Amino acid sequence: MKKKLNISAALASATCALLHPYASANEMLEGWKIDTSLMYYGETDRVSAVEAVIAGQKDFGEEQLLSGKIVIDTLTGASATGAVAQLTAQTVSRPSGEGTYTVSPGETPLDDTFKDTRVQLDGQWTQPWSDVSRITTGLHLSTEHDYYSLGFNGSYAHDFYNKNTTLSAGLAYSYDVIKPEGGLPVPFATKTASINTSEDYDDNEDDESEDDDDDNDNYDNDERLGSSDNKSTVDVLFGLTQVMNRRMLMQFNLGFSEISGYSTDPYKVLSIVNEQGLTQSLVYENRPDSRTKTFAFWQTKYALDFGVVDFSYRFATDDWKVDSHTFDSRLRINLTDSSYLQPHFRYYNQSAAEFFHPFLMEGQVLPEFATADYRLGEMSAYTFGLKYGTKMDNGDELSFRLEYYQQSPKNAGFTEPGTLQDVDLYPSVKAVIAQVNYRF
């Protein structure tokens, strides 16, 4: 048996010697499809990020695929701390003790001096399991100066009816370590020095991110719980892709996530206000250390004569009572054989977490969990975008994307005391996204 298999291999090697007598190292890059992109994300007056991505994929024949991706994000700017705006000016000191700055009346406190760089590496290998099925395994690594994440995933996909139907099941596990500057704050402990913390979020638009960033040199003497903590996430995903007819394809996904571990944002605070709406103190927030999420996703792609339209809806719910709906639609219009225009529209809506409080009232019993992070509050978000792509003569593809994104937090039913009624507790966040993508 062994001898027989060796014939094929020996023949392959003899063929190589015959046809490629001068094989060179250039062959290492042969067969790789590379995708590069550079993206700028800028919120008015707040966070800006530049992200560079290089992704590569190599087909080893017989449906074996290796793909890898490197992402580098650099973030700067300012982001909401969770503290409420006030009618009078507030003077705050910057982290690292570099002096103070003043928050104008009515403005939401932001910390304006942070910078961070995040590097992310992903690798994935797809291997056919049988004639009609394949398994995929992957590894994920991400690192920032105060947050590390390591994850691995695996999935199995099975085709039926001549690939018209595909069922898939996947499992992912991720282990994150957070090591905030200055250590972990005690929940609801008062933030003594009034240093405004800051945070930024990665480009996963509105869902509150799990990997926050900060550059908070905390020089106060707040009690600390420890220097680092961790969090584990298990995700289970089921998918069904179905070709409906010659022009239409649908996909259904069902997913469950179980998160356990440290989920609080160590840089966010809540304002404790008195009956006049004046801030008395700032306290650190606290979130439950477990979260169970479920989501359902449905997408339809339809081939038109001049392009493709796709439309999707996603519903998510969890035991933090954050329910969300996402409607997303793209219309690709082929201008010529090798260029297209693609408008994009997305609407997102979420309900507030059950422990979301835009502020806390002085004198009232502190709840077990509370956060004023607007990304866990009630809000809706809109995206309008346009993408233009073109294929060059040598087969390489170039595309440009411009999008406008607006998050509009809303009042989830809290009565604002005193002067808080005269400030905007729920300012909109507006952002522009510009991206260039080159594939070869």
Add this chain to the structure above:
Amino acid sequence: MTNSAKQTAFVIEQKSDHMMGRFSAMASPCELLMETQDPLLANYLTSLAYKETKRIEQKFSRYLPNNPMAKINHSMGQAVVIDAEIFRLLEFANSCFELSDGMFDMTSGVLRQAWKFDGSDNLPTPKAVQALMPYIGWQKVKYDQSSITLIKGMELDFGGIGKEYAVDCVANMCTEYAPKTSVVVNFGGDIQVTRARHNSQPWYIGIESPEDDDKNTTHTLKIVSGGLATSGDARRYLLKDGKRYSHILNPETGYPIENAARSVTVAAPHCIQAGLLATMALLKGPNADVFLEHQDVKFWCYR
């Protein structure tokens, strides 16, 4: 006044989503399918393919009087100087000889002096066959990087791999000169696709195969990239007393392989690799299917 038809070396045709170049060589219709709409590129690649194919045909044909092959086959036992390309092909033939346990033998061509496969019942006499056996046997060939020596009366026949080799050489050339263009090189069913098309769509190629006597059906195969080769007897056989003698000859006995498949098509990364596997399968007689199953390649066997 007579009209003398101008003989063009090759023709270029424009199709809906590709261009096709055609010419005749190696006793086969040769086609180049190129995923491009650029007539200059199509012209350039086809002319390169034509020149390269003609070069190989003329170098290795056993019908021409003064080419390197003639010099080797009429060397009367003397050493003949060879170039790097001939040396590589000899090395390849040597590997095939070993991998096939001696069944694939480039010196077995002399048997055509005894066997004429014309569908008749004229079998050669055993004496005629035995007379040729001393001149067969790859192990009797002596060669090195600069020269080859055959026993007087021995001949080398590259016919078994010549067409597939030409397909691969032309495919290599297309890859070198047009690396981003998907090209199908199809010489009468021996095929090499240089790379996948831009949207990973397959090429649809029709392959003729004999299913019943003298009846050919066309199967459409989908190829994304790689090579395909067919070895078969077409209409070359002898029929006597109800027994069919295929034209695949066993170099050790001088007689046809019994129960050989009528036609074998194999898919492999390179055309010449596919061709060798198909030929080796035929040489396995009744075990062709089993042999190819073990090689983990896609194949079609017709009996």
